[in-house]
Amino acid sequence: xxxxxxxxxxxxxxxxxxxxxxxxxxxxxxxxxxxxxxxxxxxxxxxxxxxxxxxxxxxxxxxxxxxxxxxxxxxxxxxxxxxxxxxxxxxxxxxxxxxxxxxxxxxxxxxxxxxxxxxxxxxxxxxxxxxxxxxxxxxxxxxxxxxxxxxxxxxxxxxxxxxxxxxxxxxxxxxxxxxxxxxxxxxxxxxxxxxxxxxxxxxxxxxxxxxxxxxxxxxxxxxxxxxxxxxxxxxxxxxxxxxxxxxxxxxxxxxxxxxxxxxxxxxxxxxxxxxxxxxxxxxxxxxxxxxxxxxxxxxxxxxxxxxxxxxxxxxxxxxxxxxxxxxxxxxxxxxxxxxxxxxxxxxxxxxxxxxxxxxxxxxxxxxxxx
Numbered sequence: 001x002x003x004x005x006x007x008x009x010x011x012x013x014x015x016x017x018x019x020x021x022x023x024x025x026x027x028x029x030x031x032x033x034x035x036x037x038x039x040x041x042x043x044x045x046x047x048x049x050x051x052x053x054x055x056x057x058x059x060x061x062x063x064x065x066x067x068x069x070x071x072x073x074x075x076x077x078x079x080x081x082x083x084x085x086x087x088x089x090x091x092x093x094x095x096x097x098x099x100x101x102x103x104x105x106x107x108x109x110x111x112x113x114x115x116x117x118x119x120x121x122x123x124x125x126x127x128x129x130x131x132x133x134x135x136x137x138x139x140x141x142x143x144x145x146x147x148x149x150x151x152x153x154x155x156x157x158x159x160x161x162x163x164x165x166x167x168x169x170x171x172x173x174x175x176x177x178x179x180x181x182x183x184x185x186x187x188x189x190x191x192x193x194x195x196x197x198x199x200x201x202x203x204x205x206x207x208x209x210x211x212x213x214x215x216x217x218x219x220x221x222x223x224x225x226x227x228x229x230x231x232x233x234x235x236x237x238x239x240x241x242x243x244x245x246x247x248x249x250x251x252x253x254x255x256x257x258x259x260x261x262x263x264x265x266x267x268x269x270x271x272x273x274x275x276x277x278x279x280x281x282x283x284x285x286x287x288x289x290x291x292x293x294x295x296x297x298x299x300x301x302x303x304x305x306x307x308x309x310x311x312x313x314x315x316x317x318x319x320x321x322x323x324x325x326x327x328x329x330x331x332x333x334x335x336x337x338x339x340x341x342x343x344x345x346x347x348x349x350x351x352x353x354x355x356x357x358x359x360x361x362x363x364x365x366x367x368x369x370x
Contacts, residue, residue, distance in 0.1 A: 122143055125147070125152055126151070127180060135172075146340050149338050151177045155177045171213055173316075179224050193248060197268055199249055199250070205286070206254070210232040229244065273309070273312065274312050296331065
């Protein structure tokens, strides 16, 4: 066959391939590297048209199988890279974990040692069965730190400052031993309740705190027999006068109202042996200083006489500024400081204002005007 015949045969094969490619359904292939087209070398004749078609089909199928594998491998690499980048740069090693566990165990051991120094029951603090009945009724089993160090000191007759954070149980730290001392005095000296002549006075800066202390004292009185009353600002004078005219052991109230009843003759100093200043830091730091000095003056004068045993003072505080500390040292020389590690520290740059309101004034409106 001449050159013309070879040309016609090549054209027929190309036409057949073009027709078959148009008739076959289109396949969506990824954008991949296109294989080089089949090249006819001059002077050579393909064996047949079937051989060329088979070779092209096999190449296409091989590409379709290999390329998805490449894509999956690329996706796997990208996923692995993303996981490495998103993971934390430093992972805790076994040594780090063991160190953290060890430090936690050390802290627990320290706290256990600290708790072992404290007692585990109120009986160990020296409280009698009467007072313990009130403690059991309250459902309290383990005393707090301030109670562990405060109750024995008060029972020993020491004048003390009880300093600890808010909510640490300071009220019971002085009320429980104070009630026991009142009951002991009755047994030893035959002292009985008298009208207008309390043996213990608890001064509080606010009516709310006075009510709180009074409720606790009433709860204790269900088991240890003693009588208390409350006289605070905002309340009516007549009912307070009537309560003071009855035999009483303890008076709970605000400094101004207590002084008012003393000046009116409804209450006298004669038998006062125990004085408690609850939230003493607030009273000394916010304008109650003159009232406190006015109340303490006659007690100090009475204690200066040779035949008087003096009075025991208990100051309760949650903070202790230098100014308050100086004032306490001046007014109560020789007082014993009992503080816990949780005593609040007042921020020097913070401003604290104390607003006095009568019972009829709205507290929220007063705050809005500050």
